[in-house]
Amino acid sequence: MEFKERGSLIAFEQKGHFTARQIIENVDKLSVQGTAVHGVTYYSITYRTEYDGKQIDTKGLLIVPDDVDSVYLIAYFKGTQLPVKLLNFYDSQNETPSNYDGGKENFLETRNMGLTWASAGYTVFMPDYIGFGSTIDKEHPYLYYPEMFKANIDGLIATKQFIANKGLAYDNRLFLTGWSEGGGACLSAHKYIQETYTSEFTVVASSGLAGPYHFNRFIDVLLSKKDEDLNISNIFSWGVYSLNKFSDLKRPTDQIFAYPVYDQFAAMFPPSKKISETLNNYFLSKIMDGTDVKFRQVLDKNTFSEGWKPVGKVYLHHGDADNVVYFFNSTDTRDGLTAAGGDVKLYTYPGGGHVTELENYITKTLGDFNLLK
DSSP states (O other): OOOOOTTOEEEEEEEEEEOHHHHHHHOOSSOOTTTOOSOEEEEEEEEEEEETTEEEEEEEEEEEESSOSBOOEEEEEOOOOOSOEETTTEEGGGTOGGGOOSOSSSOHHIIIIIIHHHHTTOEEEEEOOTTSGGGTTSOOOTTOHHHHHHHHHHHHHHHHHHHHHTTOBOOSEEEEEEETHHHHHHHHHHHHHHHHOTTTOEEEEEEEESOOOSHHHHHHHHHHTTTSOOTTHHHHHHHHHHHHHHSSOOOOGGGTBSSOOOSHHHHHSOSOSOGGGTBOHHHHHHHHTTOOHHHHHHHHHTOOSSSSOOSSEEEEEEETTOSSSOTHHHHHHHHHHHHTTOEEEEEEETTOOSSSOHHHHHHHHHHHHHTTO
């Protein structure tokens, strides 16, 4: 592979166009009758990034509204998806943004988040993530945000090149969004961009739905339930595998797991829903008593609920009955970032679960961002 700078736009492909009327028909989690005012053209973009220390090309989806001279850019980071195909029930390729085929089925986030915001006048970039789409042969750095950020920021830099090539005006202002895994990607990107990429972007606001921001506490709470059957035991196991592989830990997996784990798929499908039967007992005891200092450091590095002052606004959305990513992730983040001097607003949805608040999130995020344009 010929060396290119990270963030280089390698190629783009125009995949289709929607009128505002077609967008209204394709969005199914809310009514966009009053907000779908633009038709949109959507593109697959290929760009250079870094994965596990090596150069790689990956893709994302870019949705551009018609009849706009200046760009208001939203990055949307998608939620957890297993990079697998399960018979006729599920195929991650049908949720990977750059694969979007213009249909009314599958691609839930592309249709409902991407098309809604683009038809309201925003240019929307949605990265596939490494491990999906064109990079399905690679392991996804699941929930390990320092590694995930590389492909996400490089996609945004490539998006700037695309915008410039189209002759559109763009002033570097950026809006960040994401749900679940992508909620964590959203808030961590807010921190990383204001620390390292201020010459490229100014974060106006971030708006996350149900992200695992207080990551070290989230893991501790799950560990406290180690003898219970957990509904998220598979993504917990996958997350631990990913943190070990993509951080500096890189331990043999038999030091971490109580069953043979040779790749991410073995981690995704543990033999038990109980953490106590999934993790190596010695490893588990050392995490829980705090003496595994290096693993604790990785958890702390992956936590974004305190200790930094956001530039720009932070909006948090969370159902208080979420049994996947627990509600305290957002309340702790509100409290921690407010204490650091941040401008933070939490939308609490009483009785809301992990997947029930998409309409609230999409519409309130659009309203909040419109006030900041």
